[in-house]
Amino acid sequence: MNENNQLSNDNQLLNDNKLSNDNKLLNDNHIQNEQKNINLEKNKLKNIKKRLAKKKKKLSNQTFPPTIPINKLYSSNIYPKGEIVENKINNFDENKINNFDENTLNNFREAAEAHRQVRQYAKKFIQPGMKIIDIAKKIENATALLIQKDGIKRGWGFPTGLSLNNCAAHYTPNYGDNTILNKNDVMKLDFGIQVEGKIIDCAFTLTWDEKYDELLNAVKEATNTGIKCAGIDARLCEIGSSIQEVMEAHEIVLDGKVYPIKSIRNLSGHSINLYQIHGGKTVPIIKNSGNDDKMEDGEFYAIETFGSTGKGYIYNDMACSHYMKEFYQPKINIKNQKSKKLLDTINTNFGTLAFCRRWLEDLGEKDHLLSLKNLCNLGIIRDYPPLCDIKGCYTAQYEHTIYISSSHKEILSRGEDF
Numbered sequence: 001m002n003e004n005n006q007l008s009n010d011n012q013l014l015n016d017n018k019l020s021n022d023n024k025l026l027n028d029n030h031i032q033n034e035q036k037n038i039n040l041e042k043n044k045l046k047n048i049k050k051r052l053a054k055k056k057k058k059l060s061n062q063t064f065p066p067t068i069p070i071n072k073l074y075s076s077n078i079y080p081k082g083e084i085v086e087n088k089i090n091n092f093d094e095n096k097i098n099n100f101d102e103n104t105l106n107n108f109r110e111a112a113e114a115h116r117q118v119r120q121y122a123k124k125f126i127q128p129g130m131k132i133i134d135i136a137k138k139i140e141n142a143t144a145l146l147i148q149k150d151g152i153k154r155g156w157g158f159p160t161g162l163s164l165n166n167c168a169a170h171y172t173p174n175y176g177d178n179t180i181l182n183k184n185d186v187m188k189l190d191f192g193i194q195v196e197g198k199i200i201d202c203a204f205t206l207t208w209d210e211k212y213d214e215l216l217n218a219v220k221e222a223t224n225t226g227i228k229c230a231g232i233d234a235r236l237c238e239i240g241s242s243i244q245e246v247m248e249a250h251e252i253v254l255d256g257k258v259y260p261i262k263s264i265r266n267l268s269g270h271s272i273n274l275y276q277i278h279g280g281k282t283v284p285i286i287k288n289s290g291n292d293d294k295m296e297d298g299e300f301y302a303i304e305t306f307g308s309t310g311k312g313y314i315y316n317d318m319a320c321s322h323y324m325k326e327f328y329q330p331k332i333n334i335k336n337q338k339s340k341k342l343l344d345t346i347n348t349n350f351g352t353l354a355f356c357r358r359w360l361e362d363l364g365e366k367d368h369l370l371s372l373k374n375l376c377n378l379g380i381i382r383d384y385p386p387l388c389d390i391k392g393c394y395t396a397q398y399e400h401t402i403y404i405s406s407s408h409k410e411i412l413s414r415g416e417d418f
């Protein structure tokens with residue numbers, strides 16, 4: 001070994017030492033940072049777990065069947081938000097929401113939470129072999145309890161729709177209708193809950209045979225497409241085009257025959273105003289609707305789509321059960337005393353909200369049909385008969401209520417189920 005070698009060896013040693021020290025420092029720093037990150041993540045997880053546990057506790061506090069009012073489960077009277085989707089262009093700023101919006105949204109959110117809990121219950125108890133009328137009553141009783149029904153201040157948003165098979169919407173049994181749910185039925189469960197006129201309009205489809213899955217998937221996808229396309233300045237005609245495209249990309253095989261799934265062209269979603277379920281704007285579910293409207297800041301919409309294995313076109317059929325006062329009505333002098341009394345009952349209990357004949361009977365209006373028809377003829381009340389596609393076909397529906405703002409949208413009625 002020569003001197004040079006010795007030197008270079010020493011250098012090598014020095015360098016090695018320095019390097020290893022540097023490495024050690026680097027490593028120490030790295031480890032410290034890693035540890036910090038791990039601790040941060042641990043804390044985050046802890047918080048998420050805490051939040052989930054709290055949520056779970058709140059849910060598990062509910063009985064089966066549900067009896068505890070939502071405002072008892074949330075003693076702060078601040079209700080859980082729906083799914084928030086931020087607007088990519090404008091940043092979401094929670095402070096931008098004014099108090100009016102916050103209060104309005106809180107009413108909607110209470111109704112939405114009641115809807116989630118009632119439908120969770122409905123999915124468990126509804127079984128083939130039950131009378132449709134009993135299903136309706138159970139849902140309505142649970143809703144009344146959870147929302148603490150009180151005149152027109154809070155309660156049902158509209159009659160419980162339990163439309164079967166080719167019937168797409170607006171069917172709820174009248175008294176005397178003893179229809180029984182069959183295991184081959186496709187049932188659209190469309191029910192509404194309102195708090196101070198803020199109406200949650202939300203619907204889904206129930207079946208007891210896997211053979212309908214493709215129909216349900218098509219409609220669920222179509223509704224989610226509508227929700228995805230919704231937002232400030234969104235053109236309603238374009239939302240309709242997107243919905244139809246997704247819906248009609250599906251087909252279904254039933255008993256060996258292939259059926260294309262069609263968007264029902266004369267049904268649509270709609271804007272929602274205070275105590276006004278159809279707020280004036282419609283959300284088409286087909287292309288070329290000619291709808292020039294756009295979604296605007298502060299609006300509420302029911303995004304609903306209907307798929308059908310039939311013609312994709314509905315007509316009025318069967319006995320009428322749904323009725324609603326015309327929102328803007330002329331001042332009319334009613335001569336018939338019985339009709340006058342019936343209108344008083346309607347004004348007190350439903351105002352401009354939709355109602356059904358069962359509810360009138362429950363209020364003591366036993367022989368109301370002629371008076372009700374009289375009020376319809378006078379243009380004060382409007383009838384909404386069941387809407388059906390051709391006999392033998394199947395229709396499905398999914399619907400959510402959403403809020404539109406410049407910074408985000410909130411899918412108010414979104415749940416873990418759909």
Ligand SMILES: [Co+2]
Pocket residue numbers: 201202269270302304399
């Ligand atoms: Co609706």
